[in-house]
Amino acid sequence: MSDRRDALMKLFSAKGARVDTNRGEEYYNNLLKHMEERLTELEKTPAANRIDVHSLLDSEGLTRRDFMKWASAMTAALMLPASFTPTVARAAELFNRIPVIWLEFQDCAGNSEAILRSDAPTIDELILETISLEYNETLMAAAGYQAEEHLDEAMKTFKGKYLCIVEGSIPTGEAKDWCTIGARAETFIDNLKRVAADSAAVVAVGTCATFGGVPAAAPNPTNAVGVQDIVRGKPIINIPACPANPANITGTILHYVLTGQVPELDHLNRPKFAFGYRIHDNCERRAHFDAGEFVEEWGDEGAKNNFCLYKMGCKGPMTFNNCSVIRYNSGTNWPIGAGHGCIGCSEPQFWDKYAQERPMADTHFKAPTGGVEKTVDEFGLGLLTAAGVGIAIHAAISATAGKKDS
Numbered sequence: 001m002s003d004r005r006d007a008l009m010k011l012f013s014a015k016g017a018r019v020d021t022n023r024g025e026e027y028y029n030n031l032l033k034h035m036e037e038r039l040t041e042l043e044k045t046p047a048a049n050r051i052d053v054h055s056l057l058d059s060e061g062l063t064r065r066d067f068m069k070w071a072s073a074m075t076a077a078l079m080l081p082a083s084f085t086p087t088v089a090r091a092a093e094l095f096n097r098i099p100v101i102w103l104e105f106q107d108c109a110g111n112s113e114a115i116l117r118s119d120a121p122t123i124d125e126l127i128l129e130t131i132s133l134e135y136n137e138t139l140m141a142a143a144g145y146q147a148e149e150h151l152d153e154a155m156k157t158f159k160g161k162y163l164c165i166v167e168g169s170i171p172t173g174e175a176k177d178w179c180t181i182g183a184r185a186e187t188f189i190d191n192l193k194r195v196a197a198d199s200a201a202v203v204a205v206g207t208c209a210t211f212g213g214v215p216a217a218a219p220n221p222t223n224a225v226g227v228q229d230i231v232r233g234k235p236i237i238n239i240p241a242c243p244a245n246p247a248n249i250t251g252t253i254l255h256y257v258l259t260g261q262v263p264e265l266d267h268l269n270r271p272k273f274a275f276g277y278r279i280h281d282n283c284e285r286r287a288h289f290d291a292g293e294f295v296e297e298w299g300d301e302g303a304k305n306n307f308c309l310y311k312m313g314c315k316g317p318m319t320f321n322n323c324s325v326i327r328y329n330s331g332t333n334w335p336i337g338a339g340h341g342c343i344g345c346s347e348p349q350f351w352d353k354y355a356q357e358r359p360m361a362d363t364h365f366k367a368p369t370g371g372v373e374k375t376v377d378e379f380g381l382g383l384l385t386a387a388g389v390g391i392a393i394h395a396a397i398s399a400t401a402g403k404k405d406s
Helices: 002-013 025-044 053-059 064-077 082-092 110-116 123-128 144-157 173-178 188-197 207-211 246-259 286-290 376-382 390-405
Strands: 099-104 132-136 163-167 201-205 236-239
Touching: 025 082, 025 246, 053 064, 053 123, 064 082, 064 123, 064 246, 082 246, 099 144, 099 188, 110 246, 123 246, 132 144, 163 188, 163 207, 201 207, 201 246, 207 236, 236 246
Parallel strands: 099 132, 099 163, 163 201, 201 236
Antiparallel strands: none
16 A cells, blocks of 8 residues: 555656646746747737638637736746736737638547637637638638648748647548548648648647547547657647646747747647646545535435535546646636536546546546545545545445444
């Protein structure tokens, strides 16, 4: 038990799972200077389109005050001091200086839908509209050879400067010939390699593009993989989730606008500002976990009182994302808040491992937090040091109750 606890402590204190939120005055002074110089250079660059952030906000009834409140929140989300707020606002106004080529492969278009189909768009979604979207099959009017010519022209004009955003997984092996794109029937894998080669960086959006997602689920008939398994020699930023939250997409691009560089990434190439903490650590039901109060079955008293959903299969203890902080639909809610456990959609192989309504302890999969495979109570003992004492308390109570019954 001691060895297991030591291993868990190392796991949850590893650099890949921690975010340094205070780097000292000298660091931030130098960073601010670099950002100001970067933005000054961008301002000299002609706008690739004429969409203006403030006119777009005005059309939706949003004021300058609303915009600055958003900039303040985004500054905090990027883990920057509050003094950076005016600089972040300035960067958001320069989104139309960043050329973007958006590729779509094996997917359900969920990430595009999450941004496009909002009936009350957030500021994040509105700002995404101002980027210079040079190519996107779903949105562009051109088709066939005309679309391919436009892609080639954009790659040539903005060589080394554009962001290549990818949605969807990529089929490989013999299956690569099953999926083609354009009038010349270019395979997905060849299309990705060609476009990524001349990009400044590649941003994989959604779990399909990052880790293969649902197309890569067993038996994975197309040998689907994520972008990072194909692209080499380029900075790769993974923004998983199903779908990815527009706020995380905006934040990632905003960081690039501010610095010209990719944000600090974890061991899975995810931005730490968005994926640096476990859902479990910021969950609104965490107090119930610590108190050993769980939903035992749907509709019971625990469910009515918003008890912890771990026993109903919530994967919050092993999932890294900021869903509980930024939420969805204008910050209205998120899955756990709506009464359903986290399915771990921002983690690799989530569909096979996590998308079931059982605790990890009751499955044949080894959880990344120790891997106890028998009961929820034993799993709780394994999490005693790293995740809190909730299930351990429950285990003790259960054991006591058992003795009384006997």
